[in-house]
Amino acid sequence: MTGSRKRRSFNRLVLGVVVLVVLVGALLVDAYASAAFHPDHTAGVGRRSTVPDTVTNGGPVVDTRNGLVRTYRMPVKTIALTFDDGPDPWWTPRVMEVLRRYRVHATFFVVGTRVAQHPGVVGELARDGHEIGVHSFTHPHLDRLPQWRRKLEYSQAQLAVVHATGRKSALLRLPYTSGPGAIDDARWGLIHEAGELGYLTVLADTDSQDWRGAGADAIVRAATPQGDWGSIVVMHDAGGDRAQTLAALDRFIPLMRSRGYTFTTVSEGLTRAFAGQSVVVDAPATLVDQRRSLALVTAVSLAGWVVAAISVLLLVVGALTVARTVALFLLAGRHARRRRARDWRWGPPVELPVSVIVPAYNEKEGIEAAVRSLAGGDHPGGIEVVVVDDGSTDGTAALVEALGLPNVRVARIPNGGKPNALNVGVDLSSHDIVVMVDGDTVFEPGAVRHLVQPFADPSVGAVAGNVKVGNRRSVVARWQHIEYVIGFNLDRRLYDVLRCMPTIPGAIGAFRREALLTIGGISHDTLAEDTDATMAVCRAGWRVVYEERARAWTEVPSTLRQLWLQRYRWSYGTMQAMWKHRRSLVDRGPSGRFGRLGLPFIALFGIALPLLAPVVDLLFVYGLFQPSRLVTTGLWLAMLAMQFLTAVVAFRLDRERLRPLWVLPLQQFVYRQLTYLVLIQSFGTALTGARLRWHKLHRAGSAGTGMTGAATGAGGVRSAPGRHRGGVAVVTRRAS
The missing domain is CATH 3.20.20.370 (Glycoside hydrolase/deacetylase)
Known part of the structure; x- marks a missing residue:
């Protein structure tokens, strides 16, 4: 990162911290100025x-x-x-x-x-x-x-x-x-x-x-x-x-x-x-007294206005939280019951061969486990794995070639970014169903088979899989595990029912080749290429669904700095994608339906609610300085209880153990504030129109440590030979 970029990033971070400090200061000033007192006669x-x-x-x-x-x-x-x-x-x-x-x-x-x-x-x-x-x-x-x-x-x-x-x-x-x-x-x-x-x-x-x-x-x-x-x-x-x-x-x-x-x-x-x-x-x-008095009264007045505004925002947060909770309980529960019914079928079993694209840039820590899990999947139609080495300097391609798996190919290309690597992989793939996978992701044996079953419905153009956190040992990773279950997988059930899925995760997603051709492939326009592509597929009239049985295990950041960089890219990329597809708000047909339903959902529950959620914690701190501190504490605990209830429902639907939820209260005071600051920084970046670089996260190859009963061997898998498509300047080599 150049010096100027570092300064801009630092300045945006400082801006977020300043905003938070100003809010806390305003609350403290108002608490001081509004402190209730007993009548004089009590002395x-x-x-x-x-x-x-x-x-x-x-x-x-x-x-x-x-x-x-x-x-x-x-x-x-x-x-x-x-x-x-x-x-x-x-x-x-x-x-x-x-x-x-x-x-x-x-x-x-x-x-x-x-x-x-x-x-x-x-x-x-x-x-x-x-x-x-x-x-x-x-x-x-x-x-x-x-x-x-x-x-x-x-x-x-x-x-x-x-x-x-x-x-x-x-x-x-x-x-x-x-x-x-x-x-x-x-x-x-x-x-x-x-x-x-x-x-x-x-x-x-x-x-x-x-x-x-x-x-x-x-x-x-x-x-x-x-x-x-x-x-x-x-x-x-x-x-x-x-x-x-x-x-x-x-x-x-x-x-x-x-x-x-x-x-x-x-x-x-x-x-x-x-x-x-x-x-x-x-x-x-005196003139000095008048100036000091103006400063004092201005501070008290501004604090009062801030508290009044925050109180209004608290009502907004409460309304959004209740609305999201009700919608999730009704629609996510309906989704789970319907998909788990004994008579539920997408249609005839899909046994067509599948091409799996793995864009890889310096993924030596986890690429071998990822490729073994993909090549060893039990999909009856056969799995072709195309690893696109995007200019790696750590020997990623050589590690894949050394595996000697018959249904795995390696393509070495100059570094051009993840969208380019995905497009190259699609161009080199042999089949009409294309699965896209991150290089640090480990699939369960039946993940590909489950992932492609929705394509039995001809209206389905893309399928989102179930991403699980593999490295759950650190507190930061456990927070993300909770977020993946509650904030991602539970939301995908909701979006599936409403038919406005905004994002197919880069860790596990499948597309019809026809759908990808319709949208012109994976775009370089945003840093959230998965969100951008999913929105484009929805706008093109294809249905995007969620298949919970297709489970893949990914490695999440284990430090706050790495988490910050990842979420900064995600948040900014999502904002870019929303801006890119803003015309869908006024379009007709499938595009308009997505724009008037999907975009508001993302804006309200993906940006506004996380951005405003710290208001609850700020007012909790503020309430501790007020006589009504017991009421304030009760309301905060009620909000926490609602989130805990949502978490329990989400974990039950995802068939996860409830034990990690003990870190949920701490998550409210640390993780939520981090999310808030990331959104502030992303919003500032979006307003200035700055171009954000892709930050490569450090990997330890621990994606599969949390997977239970998942085989990563490659035996018994049908090889699906690929064909080279013209017009792509790459060097391909079958692993031997």
């Missing part, structure tokens, strides 16, 4: 060994700025209405409407994350003359956080307020605090620290207890000050259904006014207490 009171009596017995406004400790109360018959935990996009505007109706201004202590999510609501509060105070960014138990986190809570909340109002507030209400009498040593330390940061701590001496949900009458009684005392009354404009709070306000304000009370904000009440001396509790934000 208890601890020891008070360091709290001054002047504070516990003083007023609800505590000023520890400038190293001094002072407390203040509202003037007589003065009520400062305060609202905590907002803004709420529904309830805060309705609280505003009530206050506007009675021309009352209040102080709203806002949570920074909610301000970042609904800055317009806070902006309207400020324009209406209401006062804005800080109530932290995420409403945590501040005494349980390190000092740097507490400062971050204050500064981030302040930035959110700056973005909404253009001003910085000096008013602070600590989460989980009530009146001066509830100040313990831990809270006193927080109040002292807040004063050092320039904040004026505002508590409450009257709690409306609207969080209890006891009704409007109870709220009014709890909010009414004793005697003629002035009071800071705490209510809530968020955190739940605030209908009772609204009803109580509608009664409380006229009632208190009838008793001679006036309503004011905290700062106006302090101004009155100081005999008209103005108390400044906010200041204009």
